[in-house]
Amino acid sequence: MSDPHKKPARPEIPRKTVYRLSVYMRCLQRLKSNAIRTVSSEALAKAAGVKPTQLRKDLTYFGQFGTRGLGYDVEELGKMISDLLGTNSLQPVVLVGVGNLGSALLAYRGFEKEGFEIIAAFDALPKQKRDAVKPVYRMDKLKDFVRDRSVRMAILTVPATVAQEVTNELVDAGITGILNFAPFVLQVPEEVVVNNVNLAIELENLSYFIQS
Amino acid sequence: MSDPHKKPARPEIPRKTVYRLSVYMRCLQRLKSNAIRTVSSEALAKAAGVKPTQLRKDLTYFGQFGTRGLGYDVEELGKMISDLLGTNSLQPVVLVGVGNLGSALLAYRGFEKEGFEIIAAFDALPKQKRDAVKPVYRMDKLKDFVRDRSVRMAILTVPATVAQEVTNELVDAGITGILNFAPFVLQVPEEVVVNNVNLAIELENLSYFIQS
DNA sequence: AATTGTGAATTGATTCACAGCT
DNA sequence: AGCTGTGAATCAATTCACAATT
Numbered sequence: 001m002s003d004p005h006k007k008p009a010r011p012e013i014p015r016k017t018v019y020r021l022s023v024y025m026r027c028l029q030r031l032k033s034n035a036i037r038t039v040s041s042e043a044l045a046k047a048a049g050v051k052p053t054q055l056r057k058d059l060t061y062f063g064q065f066g067t068r069g070l071g072y073d074v075e076e077l078g079k080m081i082s083d084l085l086g087t088n089s090l091q092p093v094v095l096v097g098v099g100n101l102g103s104a105l106l107a108y109r110g111f112e113k114e115g116f117e118i119i120a121a122f123d124a125l126p127k128q129k130r131d132a133v134k135p136v137y138r139m140d141k142l143k144d145f146v147r148d149r150s151v152r153m154a155i156l157t158v159p160a161t162v163a164q165e166v167t168n169e170l171v172d173a174g175i176t177g178i179l180n181f182a183p184f185v186l187q188v189p190e191e192v193v194v195n196n197v198n199l200a201i202e203l204e205n206l207s208y209f210i211q212s
Numbered sequence: 213m214s215d216p217h218k219k220p221a222r223p224e225i226p227r228k229t230v231y232r233l234s235v236y237m238r239c240l241q242r243l244k245s246n247a248i249r250t251v252s253s254e255a256l257a258k259a260a261g262v263k264p265t266q267l268r269k270d271l272t273y274f275g276q277f278g279t280r281g282l283g284y285d286v287e288e289l290g291k292m293i294s295d296l297l298g299t300n301s302l303q304p305v306v307l308v309g310v311g312n313l314g315s316a317l318l319a320y321r322g323f324e325k326e327g328f329e330i331i332a333a334f335d336a337l338p339k340q341k342r343d344a345v346k347p348v349y350r351m352d353k354l355k356d357f358v359r360d361r362s363v364r365m366a367i368l369t370v371p372a373t374v375a376q377e378v379t380n381e382l383v384d385a386g387i388t389g390i391l392n393f394a395p396f397v398l399q400v401p402e403e404v405v406v407n408n409v410n411l412a413i414e415l416e417n418l419s420y421f422i423q424s
Numbered sequence: 425a426a427t428t429g430t431g432a433a434t435t436g437a438t439t440c441a442c443a444g445c446t
Numbered sequence: 447a448g449c450t451g452t453g454a455a456t457c458a459a460t461t462c463a464c465a466a467t468t
Contacts, residue, residue, distance in 0.1 A: 048397060057438080064450085070448080072450090086420055203323065204327070206390075272429065282428085
């Protein structure tokens with residue numbers, strides 16, 4: 001799961017709402033590909049695994065989109081949400097730390113259809129893999145690369161011991177959003193946003209809840 | 213991040229608290245390896261990225277461990293938390309869906325030092341990779357394998373289109389904890405716990421919060 | 425003197441209940 | 447008649463403030 005946000009962001013949409021908007025968008029995409037034009041809050045909420053009132057409340061944070069008595073226009077609502085989330089344009093992302101998990105994620109091409117592209121990877125000791133699709137550069141190339149290509153987001157897959165140090169370099173280079181896989185709580189300035197993902201913690205959490 | 217829990221679990225420890233306990237444990241491990249014996253709620257909370265009162269409140273859910281005026285015993289508190297979380301014994305886990313992300317996670321050996329081992333993988337069309345360390349079996353072997361080895365947890369990395377169907381098979385085989393990477397809201401019976409991880413949603417969320 | 429443990433207060437999120445459109 | 451939009455009510459999580467303990 002992910003974690004703390006310093007900056008509450010533009011108008012005042014709660015963080016949990018923003019997560020759910022992503023979920024709604026995926027449901028809308030599925031409906032659209034099934035040629036469904038219109039959906040009620042009840043049906044969409046069910047697909048998203050939430051209550052209808054929550055869906056409606058979530059939408060009120062950024063406008064009114066429904067037609068009373070009828071429901072929501074699938075395409076229109078999907079467009080509004082993806083505009084809001086800023087997922088209409090392809091976002092370039094760099095990955096830092098090409099170890100175990102890092103190279104796994106580099107090989108995983110599943111981000112691209114969701115609007116994100118890992119355009120390069122960086123490592124202290126880069127070893128370009130034979131069949132690798134992405135270039136792997138040395139850390140000292142990071143700053144110029146990020147500046148030249150106006151990259152704003154980074155995936156951090158370095159060992160916990162160097163996570164803070166590397167984060168400082170990222171921030172210095174101009175990165176403002178970090179998806180952190182290192183099991184370490186990063187210190188960042190106000191304007192930088194960190195989302196934490198820790199697979200071991202997810203498993204541990206499951207493990208607790210299944211011991212009945 | 214992850215998502216909904218049907219069963220609130222044994223005494224009544226909130227889900228978010230259980231997550232934070234995992235974080236505290238990692239901080240305690242680090243302190244211990246630095247030969248630090250005792251820690252105050254203030255210091256530990258800072259390392260974990262939370263407020264001291266929250267840490268203390270979290271601990272009260274399962275007992276009293278501190279010494280007033282002094283703090284917590286690093287080793288003792290670590291032991292209590294890992295007992296509670298059930299991370300003292302190695303948990304066997306199966307992975308289902310050896311596609312893009314699935315094989316990435318199979319190659320990633322980082323779970324093992326955290327108490328989890330992927331003991332086998334399953335796929336509709338298994339292709340054993342040359343250098344793969346783990347065996348990949350056909351789906352029809354799943355049920356017997358899970359029963360024979362008493363596996364309780366599964367990592368689900370199949371396409372969204374078949375996620376529900378495969379989940380039904382998992383539940384039928386006796387799996388009670390699922391770490392779901394498929395972008396789909398799974399329906400499961402009461403006693404089964406699902407944690408969702410969606411990397412695209414994490415990136416999307418970042419992308420929203422960095423557009424200032 | 426320092427630091428925990430915790431009831432009370434506060435803040436935030438979810439759900440209810442129903443008014444308002446179409 | 448059906449379904450959205452939303453203020454009010456409820457429920458949950460966090461933080462405060464301070465008494466209790468070493």
